[in-house]
Amino acid sequence: xxxxxxxxxSPVEAPVAERPPEKAAPPPSTxxxxxxxxxxxxxxxxxxxxxxxxxxxxxxxxxxTEMLPNPRLAKFTQSPALIYFVAALxxxxxxxxxxxxxxxxxxxxxxxxxKIISHFIIIDVLLLGIVASAxxxxxxxxxxxxxxxxxxxxxKVCTLYGKFCRYLGASIGVSLxxxxxxxxxxxxxxxxxxxxxxx
Amino acid sequence: xxxxxxxxxxxxxxxxVANTQTIRWNDFVLRFLAFVVTLVAAIVxxxxxxxxxxxxxxxxxxxxINVPASAKWSHMSAFVYxxxxxxxxxxxxxxxxxxxxxxxxxxxxxxxTIILMDLIMMALLYSSVGASAAVGLIGYKGNTHVRWNKVCxxxxxxxxxxxxxxxxxxxxxxxxxxxxxFAMLNLHKNRCH
Numbered sequence: 001x002x003x004x005x006x007x008x009x010s011p012v013e014a015p016v017a018e019r020p021p022e023k024a025a026p027p028p029s030t031x032x033x034x035x036x037x038x039x040x041x042x043x044x045x046x047x048x049x050x051x052x053x054x055x056x057x058x059x060x061x062x063x064x065t066e067m068l069p070n071p072r073l074a075k076f077t078q079s080p081a082l083i084y085f086v087a088a089l090x091x092x093x094x095x096x097x098x099x100x101x102x103x104x105x106x107x108x109x110x111x112x113x114x115k116i117i118s119h120f121i122i123i124d125v126l127l128l129g130i131v132a133s134a135x136x137x138x139x140x141x142x143x144x145x146x147x148x149x150x151x152x153x154x155x156k157v158c159t160l161y162g163k164f165c166r167y168l169g170a171s172i173g174v175s176l177x178x179x180x181x182x183x184x185x186x187x188x189x190x191x192x193x194x195x196x197x198x199x
Numbered sequence: 200x201x202x203x204x205x206x207x208x209x210x211x212x213x214x215x216v217a218n219t220q221t222i223r224w225n226d227f228v229l230r231f232l233a234f235v236v237t238l239v240a241a242i243v244x245x246x247x248x249x250x251x252x253x254x255x256x257x258x259x260x261x262x263x264i265n266v267p268a269s270a271k272w273s274h275m276s277a278f279v280y281x282x283x284x285x286x287x288x289x290x291x292x293x294x295x296x297x298x299x300x301x302x303x304x305x306x307x308x309x310x311x312t313i314i315l316m317d318l319i320m321m322a323l324l325y326s327s328v329g330a331s332a333a334v335g336l337i338g339y340k341g342n343t344h345v346r347w348n349k350v351c352x353x354x355x356x357x358x359x360x361x362x363x364x365x366x367x368x369x370x371x372x373x374x375x376x377x378x379x380x381f382a383m384l385n386l387h388k389n390r391c392h
Contacts, residue, residue, distance in 0.1 A: 151275070
């Protein structure tokens with residue numbers, strides 16, 4: 001439809017002087033408009049990976065020795081819930097690294113593997129379940145260690161092992177941040193799917 | 200779009216019947232199942248109670264005194280969190296069932312909000328399952344490093360009820376996960392036509 005006025009104008013040649021510069025002005029655009037969804041996607045995935053890494057490192061290095069009559073050591077390996085936390089967050093960090101690299105690759109070369117990228121949302125939803133359950137498990141054990149429980153006779157531990165409990169609390173807080181980021185990631189994907197923007 | 204025309208007393212009328220989204224049956228069934236399952240999980244742990252006489256040795260020379268002790272869900276903060284989250288998920292399943300039946304894909308913002316709330320409920324349910332399972336494991340095996348004694352040898356019936364409630368709630372959280380996945384699949388299918 002746009003070529004018809006061209007065919008009409010060029011035989012007449014009346015305003016031909018204006019036409020070529022106007023035609024030559026927009027070159028074939030190599031730069032596409034920034035896809036904010038893809039950039040936000042990469043940033044969120046990177047945040048998830050970073051916070052999972054930080055959680056695992058902080059929890060693994062949380063060690064404290066107290067000089068009671070016998071020197072007693074507090075480590076994360078003494079509680080199955082904390083071992084599950086470290087394992088689950090390592091898995092989450094590994095998968096989020098893979099998806100980050102995939103999204104970054106898709107950002108650099110747009111439109112290369114849209115089908116695979118659209119399957120990343122399943123990984124995100126599963127990771128959210130795993131990270132949420134690990135956070136809940138470690139959080140409940142740390143809470144019992146903090147407050148104790150008189151009904152079952154479990155004494156509070158954090159008055160004695162203050163540094164250990166602080167490390168645990170920090171690690172759980174960071175993993176809570178990771179799960180919030182995962183929720184935002186899934187929300188972003190859902191929003192971009194519903195707007196019918198090809199990712 | 201289907202159109203049908205019929206004559207009514209000589210006047211031809213045309214009725215256009217729009218083929219909009221009908222009720223997504225898997226969504227409806229999943230929400231109803233999730234409502235039932237989370238309700239059962241909350242009730243099973245909520246009514247669990249066990250009274251026992253625990254022998255306590257005050258002084259080594261005297262015989263042990265029997266002290267009455269009870270196990271309830273309200274004694275442990277993780278179980279309180281479990282019951283509350285399951286009750287919230289149950290109420291949400293009913294409300295979202297009603298809303299999604301009334302909506303049926305018309306308002307897109309409402310559909311996205313429902314997906315988001317499904318996701319949050321799924322995360323909360325998974326965290327409550329993890330918390331109760333962690334505390335239950337300590338109660339079952341004890342922890343010698345911090346000298347937390349096992350309690351399930353005394354309160355066996357309550358421990359079995361807690362395990363059952365946790366297993367049922369795990370099924371409920373998997374149902375919420377399937378809800379989110381099916382909603383994604385539906386969006387994907389509607390997008391690429």
